[in-house]
Amino acid sequence: MALSHAILTFLLDGACSGYDLTKRFEGSVGFFWKASHQQIYRELAKLEAQGWAQVTVVPQEGKPDKKLYDMTQAGRKALIEWIEQPSNIAPLRDDLLVKLFAGQLVPRSHLFEELDRHRQMHQSKLNAYRQLETQYFAHPDELPESAKFQYATLLQGIQFEAGWLTWCDRVKTLLAERG
Amino acid sequence: MALSHAILTFLLDGACSGYDLTKRFEGSVGFFWKASHQQIYRELAKLEAQGWAQVTVVPQEGKPDKKLYDMTQAGRKALIEWIEQPSNIAPLRDDLLVKLFAGQLVPRSHLFEELDRHRQMHQSKLNAYRQLETQYFAHPDELPESAKFQYATLLQGIQFEAGWLTWCDRVKTLLAERG
DNA sequence: ATCCTATATGCAACTAATGGAATACGTCAA
DNA sequence: TTGACGTATTCCATTAGTTGCATATAGGAT
Numbered sequence: 262m263a264l265s266h267a268i269l270t271f272l273l274d275g276a277c278s279g280y281d282l283t284k285r286f287e288g289s290v291g292f293f294w295k296a297s298h299q300q301i302y303r304e305l306a307k308l309e310a311q312g313w314a315q316v317t318v319v320p321q322e323g324k325p326d327k328k329l330y331d332m333t334q335a336g337r338k339a340l341i342e343w344i345e346q347p348s349n350i351a352p353l354r355d356d357l358l359v360k361l362f363a364g365q366l367v368p369r370s371h372l373f374e375e376l377d378r379h380r381q382m383h384q385s386k387l388n389a390y391r392q393l394e395t396q397y398f399a400h401p402d403e404l405p406e407s408a409k410f411q412y413a414t415l416l417q418g419i420q421f422e423a424g425w426l427t428w429c430d431r432v433k434t435l436l437a438e439r440g
Numbered sequence: 441m442a443l444s445h446a447i448l449t450f451l452l453d454g455a456c457s458g459y460d461l462t463k464r465f466e467g468s469v470g471f472f473w474k475a476s477h478q479q480i481y482r483e484l485a486k487l488e489a490q491g492w493a494q495v496t497v498v499p500q501e502g503k504p505d506k507k508l509y510d511m512t513q514a515g516r517k518a519l520i521e522w523i524e525q526p527s528n529i530a531p532l533r534d535d536l537l538v539k540l541f542a543g544q545l546v547p548r549s550h551l552f553e554e555l556d557r558h559r560q561m562h563q564s565k566l567n568a569y570r571q572l573e574t575q576y577f578a579h580p581d582e583l584p585e586s587a588k589f590q591y592a593t594l595l596q597g598i599q600f601e602a603g604w605l606t607w608c609d610r611v612k613t614l615l616a617e618r619g
Numbered sequence: 620a621t622c623c624t625a626t627a628t629g630c631a632a633c634t635a636a637t638g639g640a641a642t643a644c645g646t647c648a649a
Numbered sequence: 650t651t652g653a654c655g656t657a658t659t660c661c662a663t664t665a666g667t668t669g670c671a672t673a674t675a676g677g678a679t
Contacts, residue, residue, distance in 0.1 A: 262635075263535050270542040280657050293537035300636065302658065325644055325657045341545050347554065348535035350561045350604075355530035356442050358472035358596055360523045363449040364589035366516075367523050375526065382529045402617055410543035413611045417537055424603045425529075432592045438581055441664075459627050479666065481629060504627045504674055 264304050267294045269313065269332055269340045276317070276331040279305055289393055292386070292418030305330050313339055361432070373433065380429040387422035390415060443483050446473045448492065448511055448519045455496070455510040458484055468572055471565070471597030484509050492518055540611070552612065559608040566601035569594060 271277060271285055282305075283298040296304075305328075308314040313336030317329045332340075357379055364372050398404065398412045450456060450464055461484075462477040475483075484507075487493040492515030496508045511519075536558055543551050577583065577591045 263533070263538055264635080267538045270538055273542060273545075278657075279659095283657095290541070292532060293541070294533050295531040297637070298657095299638085299659080303635095306659095321656090323645055324655085327657060337545075340542060344539045344542060344546050345550060347557060348539065350536075350558055350565075351532065351534035352474040353471060353530065353597075353600060354442070354473055355596075356527035357529075358593045359442055359446045359449055360527065361589050362469070362472070362593050363452060363519060363523060364592075365586050366452075366520050371524060378526060379529055386529075401614060407544050409614055410540050413543075413614060414537045414541050416610060416614075417534075417607050418532075420603045420607045421532060421600075424599045428596050428599050431595060435580060435588055435592060435595075443665080457627075458629090462627095476667070477627095478629075478668085481627095485629090500626085502675060503625085506627060 263294070264296055264300060265308055265313070266340055266343050267296070268301065268304055268308065269336050272314065272330060272332040272336070276329040278319075278327040278329055280327065289389075290414070292390065292421065293414050308336065311339075312336075364436075369436065372436065376429050376433055380426060383422045383425040383429070387419065387426065390418045390422065394419065442473070443475055443479065444487055444492070445519055445522050446475070447480065447483055447487065448515050451493065451509060451511040451515070455508040457498075457506040457508055459506065468568075469593070471569065471600065472593050487515065491515075543615075548615065551615065555608050555612055559605060562601045562604040562608070566598065566605065569597045569601065573598065 268282060271282060271290075277285075279298065279302045282301050283296075286294065286296045286301065305314065305316075308330065309316050313333060314330045315333055317331070318326055319329050320326050357375065360375065361372065393415060394412075398408070398415065401409075401412060404412060446465075447461060450461060450469075456464075458477065458481045461480050462475075465473065465475045465480065484493065484495075487509065488495055492512060493509045494512055496510070497505055498508050499505050536554065539554065540551065572594060573591075577587070577594065580588075580591060583591060
């Protein structure tokens with residue numbers, strides 16, 4: 262399972278609440294893993310039960326109390342062990358591709374609309390990633406080591422989204438041709 | 441749910457057994473959806489129960505009998521309805537990116553090995569897709585309409601795998617630099 | 620004889636993910 | 650003062666996906 266390990270990875274930067282983690286998964290790092298808040302809270306409870314994280318309840322003013330989760334030594338060890346074992350490449354599963362495969366069944370115009378919608382969604386993700394790039398990683402060779410790893414994952418996000426844009430345009434051209 | 445719809449999509453080409461479908465999911469079209477045989481057989485049973493597919497038992501010589509599943513009119517209608525409703529972009533979930541994000545925890549050499557392993561896996565997928573391309577889609581503008589849709593999905597597979605290769609090389613360069 | 624591969628189908632148990640809803644505190648604005 | 654928004658957590662039902670196991674026929678290899 263990787264969600265628990267993804268959470269541990271974020272705890273490397275310091276203790277987090279479920280709410281904090283939810284925002285991180287929704288935001289910048291959402292490109293390499295996504296998780297709902299329900300999933301995250303459930304997983305945090307498991308991490309604690311396993312002894313991989315410990316929790317402190319922090320009373321707050323003007324806001325509900327929060328539970329701060331921190332990695333334990335056992336958690337750190339488990340994370341390292343997980344990283345060291347080889348993993349498989351991730352399968353791609355995308356509804357749009359299934360729909361396109363059966364594209365003969367619907368009017369061409371519908372496919373173009375859907376391609377445009379997807380292109381827009383990918384474009385806005387790409388924009389967000391590019392902004393992170395210029396904001397935090399403008400000079401890649403001057404980065405501290407730990408930031409290089411994060412930059413590497415961001416590069417994948419950029420590559421991935423840019424690839425979708427290229428593909429959308431290519432497919433629109435392909436389908437526009439008279440067969 | 442998309443697996444049932446992916447199966448229906450394959451049934452467009454003609455009746456299939458669970459075994460046939462398993463091979464198709466493992467093979468060429470595995471780049472836009474993957475499923476195990478257990479999943480497929482379970483799903484086929486559901487499709488039949490829903491009236492979206494009908495089954496014929498075909499006795500064979502020298503082999504066990506097989507069950508051929510064929511799409512019904514109701515199945516066709518359901519598939520069209522599903523295609524027509526908008527879908528979201530697929531989230532990416534890849535262990536390697538999580539591992540890289542926490543890359544400080546392990547020796548650099550391990551990361552290079554893992555990047556190489558992944559590069560190789562992506563390379564062999566890309567090779568397989570490129571072969572399909574030259575074999576079936578050498579002249580894109582002369583393709584019949586239905587083949588264009590299939591070519592479009594193959595293009596995404598190629599784009600995706602080629603993107604990983606580019607990224608692997610980029611990251612190796614990035615991490616090789618003296619920080 | 621025994622094992623391996625290919626064909627062909629399935630169940631049971633488990634783990635993971637999704638979607639809907641509920642709860643609770645506080646601030647700010649209409 | 651009602652209602653929306655942001656913070657913060659949790660439960661529950663359902664669906665989807667993985668893993669391990671089980672069964673059966675038949676051909677070819679060892």
